[in-house]
Amino acid sequence: MPTNLPAEAKAKLAKYREARTHEEKIKALEEAISCIPHHKHTEKMLRQLKKRLAQLRRELEQRPVKGGRREEFSVEKEGAAQVVLLGATNSGKSSLLAAITGANPEIAEYPMTTRRPIPGMMVYEDVEIQVVELPAVLTDGLEETSMAYRSLGMARNADLIAVVLDASNKPLEQLRKIVDMLEDVGVMLKKERAKVILEKKDSGGIRLVTFGKFHGSLDDVKELLYGVGIRNAVVKIIGEATLEDVEEQAINESVYKRGFVILNKFDMKTDQSEEVEELAARLGIPLVKVSIKEGKGLEELKRLIFESLGLIRVYTQKDGVVARKPIVVPSGTTVGQLAYLIHKELAEGFKYAKVWGRSVKVQGQRVGADHVLQDKDLVEIFAP
Numbered sequence: 074m075p076t077n078l079p080a081e082a083k084a085k086l087a088k089y090r091e092a093r094t095h096e097e098k099i100k101a102l103e104e105a106i107s108c109i110p111h112h113k114h115t116e117k118m119l120r121q122l123k124k125r126l127a128q129l130r131r132e133l134e135q136r137p138v139k140g141g142r143r144e145e146f147s148v149e150k151e152g153a154a155q156v157v158l159l160g161a162t163n164s165g166k167s168s169l170l171a172a173i174t175g176a177n178p179e180i181a182e183y184p185m186t187t188r189r190p191i192p193g194m195m196v197y198e199d200v201e202i203q204v205v206e207l208p209a210v211l212t213d214g215l216e217e218t219s220m221a222y223r224s225l226g227m228a229r230n231a232d233l234i235a236v237v238l239d240a241s242n243k244p245l246e247q248l249r250k251i252v253d254m255l256e257d258v259g260v261m262l263k264k265e266r267a268k269v270i271l272e273k274k275d276s277g278g279i280r281l282v283t284f285g286k287f288h289g290s291l292d293d294v295k296e297l298l299y300g301v302g303i304r305n306a307v308v309k310i311i312g313e314a315t316l317e318d319v320e321e322q323a324i325n326e327s328v329y330k331r332g333f334v335i336l337n338k339f340d341m342k343t344d345q346s347e348e349v350e351e352l353a354a355r356l357g358i359p360l361v362k363v364s365i366k367e368g369k370g371l372e373e374l375k376r377l378i379f380e381s382l383g384l385i386r387v388y389t390q391k392d393g394v395v396a397r398k399p400i401v402v403p404s405g406t407t408v409g410q411l412a413y414l415i416h417k418e419l420a421e422g423f424k425y426a427k428v429w430g431r432s433v434k435v436q437g438q439r440v441g442a443d444h445v446l447q448d449k450d451l452v453e454i455f456a457p
């Protein structure tokens with residue numbers, strides 16, 4: 074197991090994590106890789122670390138020349154979640170953004186129209202979800218663009234990745250290349266959200282949030298993360314996970330992201346559409362066919378975005394008055410966790426809750442803190 078890494082390798086990995094600049098990171102990572110022994114149990118980790126190294130080198134190359142203005146390449150998260158549109162140039166990312174949000178991006182036939190990330194807000198029923206168009210990662214000849222790795226870096230931090238394909242321009246090649254590029258930056262597309270999500274922070278120590286069951290303790294997690302130089306992070310456990318799952322996230326640095334494929338321009342003559350569907354199925358990610366020109370598939374797309382995020386809406390009520398907006402939480406959230414999200418003291422003083430909706434057999438049923446909520450439940454929490 075990775076835990077048996079030599080102390081030297083762990084120390085180098087720690088140095089890598091603490092490194093601030095690209096140059097420092099590259100140096101520390103090269104050193105770490107050189108002192109990890111090659112055998113069956115380290116194979117996967119080494120592969121990941123080497124990919125990360127390649128990515129850092131590429132990012133260094135792609136940085137604007139000294140003296141040139143560094144373009145702003147980040148978008149502040151807003152709404153219940155962030156979805157990114159990732160794809161080749163001219164695949165219709167701006168057209169999609171305009172169709173499902175109120176944004177008004179430039180849409181044009183010529184390639185590389187969008188040169189910085191553009192956010193918009195999608196309203197799905199009563200939930201606001203941020204949609205961000207990322208600058209194209211492939212040219213019309215399906216070569217890597219100069220902005221590719223900055224877009225991929227943003228995709229790594231999103232909650233959901235929508236891969237947008239142009240059905241009229243070798244969509245199978247587009248999908249293959251984009252999946253490979255994502256893998257290069259340590260992102261694996263998945264239908265389901267992974268068991269462990271590790272969000273590194275600048276302060277606040279190590280925090281553990283469990284939406285399910287964790288076979289381990291906060292102290293175990295701290296020891297493990299300190300060992301690889303992570304001092305501040307929020308570790309989210311979804312479903313059932315062990316300490317080894319946390320370790321895999323911490324060491325491999327690969328993240329599993331929910332994703333799906335949008336096969337756009339379905340009104341045009343398309344080839345490879347069956348192959349694309351097969352590949353998506355093999356990867357285990359959903360696919361939706363869309364034509365923005367004909368306005369087809371857009372409602373299904375919106376629903377898929379919401380469903381793929383794995384979120385539920387919970388309405389709260391106090392003294393018989395229902396709050397106007399729902400609280401949006403990961404599916405699997407319990408009444409106790411909801412109380413904690415509302416207010417720490419509400420969780421500490423928790424006596425019981427009354428629930429109406431799909432998660433209960435009897436409407437207005439009294440439940441305890443462990444009760445798991447469902448989409449659109451109404452909850453009233455009683456605490457002294």
Ligand SMILES: Nc1nc2c(ncn2[C@@H]2O[C@H](COP(=O)(O)OP(=O)(O)OP(=O)(O)O)[C@@H](O)[C@H]2O)c(=O)[nH]1
Pocket residue numbers: 161162163164165166167168169179180181182183184185186187188208209337338339340341363364365366367
């Ligand atoms: N036939 C057809 N054309 C479309 C569709 N969606 C977008 N287009 C056209 O494709 C071209 C490119 O659309 P954009 O939305 O600008 O594409 P993009 O992915 O944002 O492109 P870049 O920003 O350059 O990377 C435009 O001429 C659109 O009108 C569609 O569903 N069908």
Ligand SMILES: [Mg+2]
Pocket residue numbers: 166167168178179180186187206
């Ligand atoms: Mg665009």
